[in-house]
Every structure is written in C-alpha cells, then in structure tokens.
Amino acid sequence: MLTIGEFSKICEVSTKTLRYYDEIGLINPDEINPENGYRYYSIKQLKKMLLINRLKSYHFSLEEIKAILDLEEDQFEEKFGAALFRKRREIQENINALEYTLKQINRDILNVGKGIPVMSYLDQIDVQLVETRPKNILYRRQMMSREDYAAGYGSFFSRLYEKIATEKLTLLGTPMTIYHSPEYNPSGNDTEFAVPIEEVVKGTRDLPGGLCAKSVLKGPYSELTSVYAKLREWVEQQGYEVVKSPYEVYITDANHAAVPEDIVTEVYFPVKKR
Incomplete structure (x- = not known):
C-alpha cells in the first residue's frame, strides 16, 4: 500500500x-484508516491514476474522464x-484555428510594417446585390x-437530416441558419436551423425570395x-x-474542411431601397 503522499x-x-x-468519485483511496483518517492507495491504482493524467493531457474534462x-x-x-x-x-x-490566427497575425505584422491599416482587410470583403x-x-x-451554438449546431441539423432520410424527402440545398433576434443576448438568441427541401410537409415553411445584400466568407466562422x-x-x-432576418448558408461542412480557408459560408441581408 502507498500513503497518499507516496502516491502523490x-x-x-x-x-x-x-x-x-476522491470527493467527485474519480479515484478513491483503496483504504482509509478509521482511527486517523489516513488515506492509502494500492499499487494497482497507479495505472488508473496514470490513465487519468494521460486523459487530462489530451484535454479531456474531469467529467469526461469520469464517464470513461x-x-x-x-x-x-x-x-x-x-x-x-x-x-x-x-x-x-483547435490547431487549425490557431494556425489561421498565426497567419492573420503575420499578415498584420507585415501590413503594420508597410504602414497599411490593420482593419483595411474589411475593404477586401466583397458585397453583391x-x-x-x-x-x-x-x-x-x-x-x-x-454555449448552445458551440455544442448544438450539429445536433439540430442532424435531426433535420434524420427526418429527411426517414421520410425520404428531396434535399434541394445546403443547411442554413436564420437569426431572428433583434440584438445579441449571451443568454439566448432566437435561431432557426433550416434545410431546403422539395416536399411541403409538417415542419416546413416558405422562405420568401427577394433582394439581398450578399457576401461570401472563405474562412472560419469566427470571421463572420x-x-x-x-x-x-x-x-x-x-x-x-434591412427588412428581414439575416441568414447564413453553409456551402461547405466545417467538419470536412482540411483547413479553415476551405470553409465557405454565404451571408444574406434581405434589403429594400430606402
């Protein structure tokens, strides 16, 4: 047996x-002396503790490790x-995102050295009517x-695609997200996940066409x-x-993009002339 100090x-x-x-039930002492409360661990628990350390080094949360x-x-x-x-x-x-950030920083360093304003990249964003x-x-x-955005996008679109597959519906385009909230609220925003299909069934609606200001992003969603x-x-x-809620159309799946620059997203602002 090992004392808690030796095990540590x-x-x-x-x-x-x-x-x-021990408190959260991740790894408990093999024995606790009832008289003095000293904790002891068995030799076989070393392997379990090393696995916990290994999973932590892989950036698993304690909750994820416990589930494993x-x-x-x-x-x-x-x-x-x-x-x-x-x-x-x-x-x-995460590595791809950091590499993209490094490229941005390097571009900014070069631009600053040349006297080019850092925010001049906005002038390179093309807008079409x-x-x-x-x-x-x-x-x-x-x-x-x-938090829901980070974890929920895939699950919501998966449910839509599951319905399409189950009911043998006809897919007519790539997934899209429509943002209905008039302002950003960290605690919750009115968001609509949608996929264009041919059939009019329960759970479908018409998305009107019309005049839009459109731009295309080739890069990570953080640039939106x-x-x-x-x-x-x-x-x-x-x-x-702007007369209606803006929306995004995901031309490529981020999960299938080799690098952030391969992610293509179209952004639409429905508009009318003032």
Missing part, C-alpha cells in the same frame, strides 16, 4: 487534488475509442446561448462578425435598409 509523489498529483478526485472510467468493461474499448477520435478531431480543429428565389425549408427554431459589419456598412452607404 509518484503520479505528480498534489494531495489536495487527490482529495478532490465508469464505462462497462464490455463497452469500454468501443466507447473509449470513439471518445479518443472525437477528442482528436476537436484538438485538430442579388435577387434570391423563394425556398421551401424544413426547420427547427430554438433559443440558443453561446467582420462580414456582418461590412454588409451593414454597405447597406447604409448604398441607401438600403
């Missing part, structure tokens, strides 16, 4: 952290493997917080705020006004 030293985890792990450790033995290999694949994808997405055609869309509308700012500026300068 071998695994390089503080005794305070080990007590917290609680897996039934007959399910462990399959579900643990799936969790590793998801985490690898998540880390790769287009006439869109009406669409029949299968939709789900939901109040979404910032710049596109929105440019579109709003263009609308003001050209004597138009």
